[in-house]
Amino acid sequence: MSPVSDPLRPADFASDVFEVVRVVPKGRVTTYGAVANCLGAKKASRRVGWVLNKSFSVAPAVPAHRVVNRLGQLTGAMHFPKDRPMASMLEAEGVQVQDATVVDFKALFWDPMTEL
DNA sequence: CATCTGACCTAGT
């Protein structure tokens, strides 16, 4: 099935990113590359981060805190609102975070490509 | 207007 639009269109790409991230189950995490790969552009992982930057203004809210880099590091934590720290959001969902890194990330990893 | 950077990742050497 094709729940996603054409990744060729920037606007659709953003929409798809939001959609995929929103599907990530609570207490699980995914990666930029996994999302990009799911959209058919695994080399565009950078854009995913750029798109997520605007995810704070969209509705329904996008759980961007569930997106980390390939090493399980919360590289985007610094860009989160001070009132809603990325690490705290994750820990509130049962995800242990140690030193800006998801503990047991490999087990908590949720691949939209495989699961979807 | 040209250049660099950035919530990254894969592939080639």
Next chain:
DNA sequence: AACTAGGCCAGAT
């Protein structure tokens, strides 16, 4: 196995 380079694309300087 470690390192370098390339790719993606929009915003900032």
